[in-house]
Amino acid sequence: MKKLYILLLIGLLVLLLLPKFVSSYVLGVFVLIFFYAYLGQSWNILTGYTGMISLGHSLYVGIGAYTTYLLTLALGLSPWIGMWVGGLAAGLIGLVIGFFGFRFGVKGVYFVLLTIAFAEIGRLIFLHLKIFGSFQGLFITPNFSFVNFQFKENVPYYYIALGYVIFSLIVVRLIERSKIGRYMVALREDEDAAESLGVDVFKYKMIAIFISAAMTSLAGTFYMNYLYYLHPGTMMSIAFSIEIILRPIIGGMGTVLGPVIGSFLITPLAELSRSYFAKAGYEGLHLIIYGFLLVAVVLFFPKGVIVYIKKGLGPGFIFRVRH
Amino acid sequence: MNLNLTLQLALSGFLLGGVYSLIALGLSLIFGVMKVINFAHGEMMVWGMYVAYTILVWTGIDPFFSFLVSAAILFLLGYLLQRIVVNRILDFPEAMQVLPLVGMAMVFENSARIIWGPDYISPQSRFSLSSISMGSLTVDTPRLLAFSLAIVITLIVLLFLKKTDTGKAIRAAADNRTGALLVGTNVDKVYAVCFGIGTACVGAAGGLLVPIMPLSPHIGAPFTMISFIIVILGGMGSLAGAMVGGFIIGVAESVGPELITILFHGIGLDLDFPNTMKQVVSFFILIVILLWRPQGLFGGRKG
């Protein structure tokens, strides 16, 4: 276990010093890696503890972004504060969805479809709200300052994104260590056994989805102030939800480092394949390769890539998802 | 309320529902037997469309005949897909099943793009402009034909499943995989044939749609979604359910926004339910079914 910690520490040090040595473009790629790692981690909290898979997490990103925007617009509130309100809002929506899903015993593939349905309805509603720009989308006026969460250079975004990832790792660790966490782990290991022992399964599942939704929405604030354009068609789409779940699944679902590893693998891959094949003039070829790669990775690493890495490093930080 | 308009909408929706049913039919088989979300369903339908289109351009044969070729080619593709990819992921957790098919969807979509180009194509075929007047209502001929052929195909598939050995084997494997294995069924082959039939259905549907809607490599995704809603509504594995579900969704999407607007006005809410939100109607239906009757209208046991 010690070996793992040392390796992680070295990795962290490298990442902290990276901006000194690489270009803005490479930093941008890292921003995306961290961003998706964070999203994957947040999504993972739901799956890791309840075994339920959500394909509607992009909804929470949207709620986070739009809430932050609304508060900035109406009260001049800094996104650093607004994002927590967004988190609360998203968490509440997560509770609603969780309530329907868990109370009615919706499981497996049906739960996936339930989350898609809610997310799509959410997307369509937001698409029609004039205050959020409706079909035009929202063009965010850049006003570079720390308070506004907006920066000219990529370096601050890099550190903030890295901060997000570290924050998510801390949250997961805290959950594991807390009393609530102990019940949630029991839930994960064997739901029926836990229930027979008197654990309020429903309550802990709701906690899981609340945390997952709330954390996901914090990324929405980042998204808004990095891309400066919000549109439900991209930000609250199934395609984005798929991108969110891709990395944790490939990295290792239900594991703590899975989403991070997955993101480090997939995100640069997407970047490279796009920029390489764009030159060859075969538009779309990179997406075909990306598609085949997805198939290949799942077929050859069904438990996620992390299983192969863990062998050398021993247990400890890694836990497995229940079946 | 303009009665004539509502009737016309309902009719268009009903005919369209026939088309949806055909698409959902294939999915119902796959979903029902293998419990796999075929995320590439819509994109495979698009391939069926392009096959029929190519035949039209090369030989002038109308898609209302060449859809059979689409079905054959898509059967092959589906069979291969199942043997090479899907078979390996049958026991995986849902999340891991989703990804390879999403990957295949990307492959289908973008290879169609490279082969046939990204432009929207709306080829002229014999019936594409034809319509029949019934008083003040208009019946769209291509849709009527697609609707009729869909019913014929459904009946053929039903007969196949009931009467032939392979068909019975598929139903057996669907009900009890271990049991089927014990009895010596080549479950792998049975599954592959089943998947192939499912994709053949969707390929045929694609062919029939060529005279009705413009083709483009990217139109697949909404069809995947709609076919899922229909299959759940009708009941997983129930072919009759897929048919009925198709009609319900077709009409609901057509007439829904209009009716909801009337409802809003009726209760004093000055709000119009916009047409661009018509999908909300189907998703809402999906949620209701998932919560209160997940086995669908015609489904046997729960879940």
Place this chain on the structure above:
Amino acid sequence: MKKVNRRTFLRYSAAVGATAAISGVPTLLRAQAPEIKIASIQPVTGVIADIGIAMRRGNQFAVDDINARGGIKSMGGAKLKLLLADTEAKEEVARSEAERVIKEGAICLVGPFLSGNAMAIATLCEQRSVPFVMDVAAADDITRKGFKYTFRVFPVSTNFANNMLLYMGQIMKEKNVSKFRAVVTNTGDLFGRVQAATFIRFFKEKKFPVEVLAHIEYPLGIQDLSAEVSKIKALKPDILIPITRPGDAKLMIRELYKQRVELQAIIGSGPGLYEPEFIRDMKVLAEYVMDNVPWYNPQGKMYKEVNEKFSKLFPGKYIDTNSGYAYLGVAVIVDALERAKSTKAEDLVAALRKSYFKQDLMIGGAVTFDERGDNVNADSAMIQILDGGPKVVLPAKASNAKYVFPMPKQLWERGM
């Protein structure tokens, strides 16, 4: 069916570019003057790929054409090199790609077709202080953010609306029509919504004699317009004002035919109603459709030269709104480079600001930017599909045909 020439052309030029990029070492065969890199950033994959590819083609053609004419003469005949970027119609990808080409040395960006993508790129270019010329992106908001590095050659939505009223007014006057009962439809995307809303607003504010019976909107990518057309038929309008995309434009016409909707005219505004693919698939049904779009100037000398070369290189394609503005975007950058005589950002931006690029490639005057970066002289024209091809019918002085109103034959009377 296969566009061999285009692909061969793109593959050839891409192969040359790729070799140069990979080798990284200046070959002995290269000219002495250094290459000036600009980047074309378009949505060449994704939902709007067909137009994205057309735009990239236009950008690339312009670069090759200008290089063939001797490059940037004031800088020793320096040749342009076009870096290619694909936004995949997504904002995060647009931003990432813009970042990448800037890293690879692009001193100016041109593109993209979608306004959302344009916004992401404009913001990035502002952050990196790199000039950015939007060839076709209509959303007004982008130039209202106080960006100093963004320019737009394409008209803005109010410009479209002004011209629409101007041309419709002229037709109504000349044909003695006192009032039009109209239905406005639009695709539910940025462009469609803004256009429809602006028209309806202008009709009202300027007390224009057009009664809008209904405003019908449908989602982008819709596959079935039977419900919408049923509604149109029930209202019995004189004219239809559709703002479409290529997919639904074809659906609309077919559905109008099938449901036998009688109209005096179809006067649209925007894409979908004039593309070669539209005419190819609709055949005689496309005839008499009018469209209010920025267009090339058929009487223009520059247009004639450029179009001849373009249509030779890409059989079956010709210079239209998209490829024309794609060309113009590059031409404006080149003109600025000629005057700036330097590739430094501040010099280029200053030169762009002072642009007075005389051109008769597109309808409208010389390209001149206001403080916001919008081209004040950008205009749209009224075109009409006549004899199987789009002709400019208004403004009269740029026209190459006289408009036909009302439609002499309804869709189903044309023998199809």
